Each structure stands twice: as structure tokens, then as C-alpha cells.
């Protein structure tokens with residue numbers, strides 16, 4: 001992204017990476033803005049899908065989150081159509097109260113949601129009058145293949161890659177970073193450093209001691225185990241998130257294999273037990289050793305400190321429940337480009353960057369806490385803890401507002417918009433005490449209009465090909481080596 005945007009004759013970009021250290025190697029589910037990144041980089045989507053063994057993602061199925069045996073879906077994109085001055089769910093609440101059968105489930109008003117349930121996929125129609133224009137999607141892909149793919153894009157764009165291991169930093173008199181020293185004695189000096197070194201935060205933390213805000217009291221999971229298995233069914237066009245006694249498991253279907261993982265809280269479950277639970281519930285044959293990871297949910301106190309900007313895991317970590325981490329890298333670089341510094345590093349630029357980043361992380365944090373806190377589960381100490389725990393005031397306000405009349409208002413730097421919040425609140429059993437009184441204005445028309453919208457969506461879904469056939473016709477990857 002930087003190579004595409006910065007003037008080549010004035011800015012040189014060097015990427016330092018260490019094969020010896022490697023990447024975290026997980027992170028396979030994404031959200032729709034990644035398509036904007038691909039477009040900005042001039043990436044051909046079919047070539048990208050083939051190169052990364054990718055499949056398409058229309059949302060996430062949350063199983064056993066509300067209560068054991070219950071399932072709901074968080075689809076990408078909006079619900080229904082715009083019918084008046086209120087958001088769609090207000091009209092749906094009104095009709096549900098009068099005639100629940102006629103209103104049907106909220107998911108019936110989501111084209112991506114219904115397509116996911118039917119295992120179908122196609123790209124959106126460019127014609128805005130066509131119901132198929134409302135398809136919002138992202139991808140599941142093999143994280144190491146994606147890293148390799150992006151590396152070739154970056155090198156093609158003029159980025160110089162240096163293989164080596166940073167072991168020390170040289171500082172300026174006023175506490176900024178002057179150079180990074182490699183294990184073989186080479187040094188890399190620069191005006192500006194982007195710390196993308198992963199959880200350690202080599203520059204932002206080890207050198208600059210920036211500090212970290214720990215959010216484990218709100219998001220208690222601190223461990224994960226990843227275990228890829230052979231594909232045992234055609235890839236579904238959605239991620240599965242299955243809650244368990246002390247966390248949840250992911251299922252990410254790729255073309256050549258399934259990514260599986262167990263995210264859990266070590267205070268309630270040992271790593272051995274977590275691995276045993278994962279192994280006993282995956283389908284398919286394990287393809288690698290299980291990989292164990294520990295993490296601290298939270299964010300760096302400031303992401304941009306002096307001449308160091310932290311991105312990715314070095315800037316913070318929000319657990320993968322809504323697949324947001326790769327997006328946060330994209331969003332960080334987008335924001336950096338909007339505030340690109342000169343050697344003076346204007347304090348106002350850094351202050352705005354840090355403010356925006358902090359709010360962005362906090363809004364996502366609230367959305368994740370919602371999944372854990374608003375549950376009816378009482379079957380384990382972990383869920384009792386989540387139900388009883390204190391939650392951020394910003395989340396409490398949103399929940400109170402929705403529980404009153406089903407209202408939701410956007411906040412600055414929200415990544416997840418109203419339809420996502422509504423899908424998860426409804427799925428987790430957060431319901432308004434009464435419909436918005438203004439929805440009654442259209443009460444007569446709703447009984448006729450809403451079933452018509454459902455019918456249009458259902459008909460559009462039947463016109464879509466099965467996900468597997470779409471991949472076969474457009475972007476089947478070569479068989480994995």
C-alpha cells in the first residue's frame with residue numbers, strides 16, 4: 001500500500017523479515033473491506049483466490065453462543081430494504097410483534113445470510129435494481145500463501161526485502177530510533193520505522209517501552225490452538241464459530257483444507273484439555289502438529305510513538321472472533337497514508353492517529369464483548385463469569401438503548417455498522433422491550449411489504465450457483481503440493 005501511494009523518487013521502503021522467526025501463521029478469515037485493499041493494489045481477484053487456496057465468506061455462523069443447541073448467523077451487508085425513516089429492524093420488530101409468522105426470522109431479509117444457508121455464492125450484480133447487487137463478501141485463505149502472495153506484490157511495487165534478524169536498536173539522543181541492528185552486524189537506518197514484528201513489538205515496546213492496555217477482564221480468552229485438517233466436505237461460504245465450555249472453536253473452509261482452532265481461557269481450561277476437545281470435534285485428518293499460542297487482548301497505549309508506528313499484532317490484539325486483525329493492518333496503513341509525516345513528525349498528526357486508532361480498537365472490543373456477555377449459557381464457570389463480568393460503559397449504553405426500543409446509533413470509528421450489531425444482539429437474545437412507536441405509522445403496509453422482500457431474496461438465492469461450482473468455474477486453485 002505504501003509503495004503504491006508514496007513517490008518512488010523520494011521515499012525508499014525496506015522490509016526486514018526473518019524466515020528463522022517466521023509469522024504467527026494463523027489468521028485466515030477476513031471481512032469485506034479487504035476487497036478494497038485488493039482493488040487498490042490492482043490484484044486480480046480470481047488470481048488471488050487461486051494463489052491462496054481461498055474460498056468466499058458471506059458471514060459467520062455462531063453455534064451454541066446464545067445457548068447450547070441454538071445457532072444464529074452474522075451476515076455481511078444490510079437487512080431488508082429502506083422503507084421509511086427508521087432502520088429496517090424497527091419495521092421488522094413492529095410486524096414481529098403483531099404477526100411473528102408473517103415477519104419470519106430477521107435472517108430471511110439478508111441475501112448473503114440466506115445464500116450462506118443454502119451454500120450458494122456469486123459476485124454482486126453491477127445493476128443496482130437487481131437483488132443480487134446486495135452481496136457483500138470476504139474470503140477465507142491460507143495465511144502463509146497470502147503472505148507470500150502479498151510479498152510478491154510488494155516486491156513488484158519496488159519494496160526492497162532484507163532477510164535478517166534484528167537483535168538491537170540504536171537510538172537518537174532524543175529517544176527516537178535511528179537504526180536497527182541485525183544479528184550479522186548489518187544495520188538498517190531510516191527516518192521512519194513501521195513495527196510489524198508481531199506480539200513482541202520489537203520497536204514499539206522493547207525499544208520504546210510504550211506500554212500496553214490489557215483488556216482480559218473484558219475478553220478473558222488468552223490462548224489458542226490451531227490444527228489444520230484435510231477438507232471433508234465442499235467449502236461452506238461462511239466461517240463457523242462454535243462455543244464450548246471455556247471458549248470457542250473456529251472452522252475455516254479453504255479449497256485444499258479446513259482451518260480449525262480453539263480459542264479459550266486458560267483460567268478455566270488447560271491447554272491439554274483444550275487440544276483434546278479440539279481433536280475430538282474436528283472432521284478430517286490432521287495435516288500438521290497442533291500449534292499453541294498465548295495472547296493478551298488489548299492495545300498498545302499509543303500505536304504511533306515518535307518515529308515508530310506499530311501495526312498488526314505489535315499494535316494490539318483483539319481475538320479472532322470477528323476476523324478483524326488483518327483488517328486493522330489495512331486500516332492502520334490507510335490512516336498512516338492520510339497523515340503521512342515528514343521528518344518533523346507533527347504532534348497533532350500523531351495525536352489524531354492515536355486517538356482514531358484507540359477508538360477503533362475500543363469499538364471492536366465492545367462488539368466482541370457483546371458475544372460473550374449477552375448469553376443465556378449457564379453450563380460452565382466460564383459462561384457464568386462472562387455473564388456476570390463488568391462491561392465497558394460504551395457497550396452498556398448501546399445495549400440499554402437497543403433493549404428499550406431497538407435503536408442503534410453509529411459512533412465515530414465504528415468498524416461494525418448497525419446491521420452487524422443488530423444481527424449479533426438479536427442472535428444473543430438482546431431484544432427491545434417494545435418496537436419503535438414510529439414504526440406503527442406503516443403498520444398496515446408492513447404485513448404486505450415484508451413478505452414481498454423475503455420472497456425477492458429467496459428467489460435471488462435460488463438463481464445463485466452453489467459455492468463449490470462458482471469456485472470451479474472461476475478460480476479453482478491447483479491441487480496443494
Ligand SMILES: Cc1cc2nc3c(=O)[nH]c(=O)nc-3n(C[C@H](O)[C@H](O)[C@H](O)COP(=O)(O)OP(=O)(O)OC[C@H]3O[C@@H](n4cnc5c(N)ncnc54)[C@H](O)[C@@H]3O)c2cc1C
Pocket residue numbers: 016017018019021022023024025026027028029030164165166167196197198199202224225261293295311312313314320323324325326327329
Ligand atoms: C489464534 C489467532 C487466530 C487469528 N485469526 C485471524 C483471523 O481469522 N483473521 C484475521 O484477520 N486475523 C487473525 N489473526 C491475526 C493475524 O494472524 C495477524 O493479524 C496477522 O497475521 C498479522 O500479524 P503480524 O504481521 O502483525 O505479526 P506476525 O505474523 O507475527 O509477523 C511478524 C513478522 O515480523 C518478523 N520479525 C519478528 N521479529 C523479528 C526480528 N527480530 N527480526 C526480523 N524480523 C522479525 C517475523 O519474521 C514476521 O515476518 C489471528 C491471530 C491469532 C493469534
